Amino acid sequence: KAGVTQTPRYLIKTRGQQVTLSCSPISGHRSVSWYQQTPGQGLQFLFEYFSETQRNKGNFPGRFSGRQFSNSRSEMNVSTLELGDSALYLCASSRLAGAYNEQFFGPGTRLTVL
Amino acid sequence: TQLLEQSPQFLSIQEGENLTVYCNSSSVFSSLQWYRQEPGEGPVLLVTVVTGGEVKKLKRLTFQFGDARKDSSLHITAAQTGDTGLYLCAGGTGNQFYFGTGTSLTVIP
Numbered sequence: 001k002a003g004v005t006q007t008p009r010y011l012i013k014t015r016g017q018q019v020t021l022s023c024s025p026i027s028g029h030r031s032v033s034w035y036q037q038t039p040g041q042g043l044q045f046l047f048e049y050f051s052e053t054q055r056n057k058g059n060f061p062g063r064f065s066g067r068q069f070s071n072s073r074s075e076m077n078v079s080t081l082e083l084g085d086s087a088l089y090l091c092a093s094s095r096l097a098g099a100y101n102e103q104f105f106g107p108g109t110r111l112t113v114l
Numbered sequence: 115t116q117l118l119e120q121s122p123q124f125l126s127i128q129e130g131e132n133l134t135v136y137c138n139s140s141s142v143f144s145s146l147q148w149y150r151q152e153p154g155e156g157p158v159l160l161v162t163v164v165t166g167g168e169v170k171k172l173k174r175l176t177f178q179f180g181d182a183r184k185d186s187s188l189h190i191t192a193a194q195t196g197d198t199g200l201y202l203c204a205g206g207t208g209n210q211f212y213f214g215t216g217t218s219l220t221v222i223p
Binding site: 004006031033035042043045048050055056088090092094097098099100101102103104105106107108110 | 144145147149154155156157158159162164202204206209210211213215216
């Protein structure tokens with residue numbers, strides 16, 4: 001079974017630009033979550049989508065948005081990029097394994113904002 | 115806020131030594147997961163524990179979930195250089211996950 005895939009793996013943008021990252025979950029997984037990881041802040045939750053609906057949201061500004069398509073693939077968008085947005089962006093898909101959820105991560109997209 | 119604190123934050127040991135990493139919270143979780151992450155890559159799921167007091171073994175790694183389901187530990191026996199990485203714990207409740215602060219482990223040959 002293929003794992004979670006993310007594209008692109010690396011991205012360089014300049015301040016003020018916008019960026020779209022893509023995530024394909026494991027086949028059969030309907031929940032997709034996005035995280036931002038930086039050395040100083042660790043892993044921070046952005047949002048979670050389930051069946052095309054945003055179900056949970058972290059504490060990030062409105063410049064960060066996402067969506068999920070009917071095939072469970074998800075995209076996240078960051079508008080008006082700032083230097084502080086440089087980070088590893090991780091996508092995770094989860095499945096219900098009995099009475100609990102299990103989450104599996106993709107390799108991440110390394111975003112550098114210059 | 116459901117905060118998970120991991121200790122120690124950094125750990126550097128010689129190959130062959132044993133170590134234990136702790137993951138503590140004041141909140142109760144329905145499940146707890148441990149991940150290992152290498153630089154520039156996504157975290158890889160090692161194990162999920164769901165029952166209070168549960169112990170799971172994965173070769174040289176032993177995972178334990180606290181009786182009250184608020185804390186967990188990861189014990190590595192005879193560490194190898196391939197164990198080097200960032201270890202993350204994550205508590206699950208409902209459909210949400212709360213991540214620990216991470217323990218960066220370096221195993222020196």
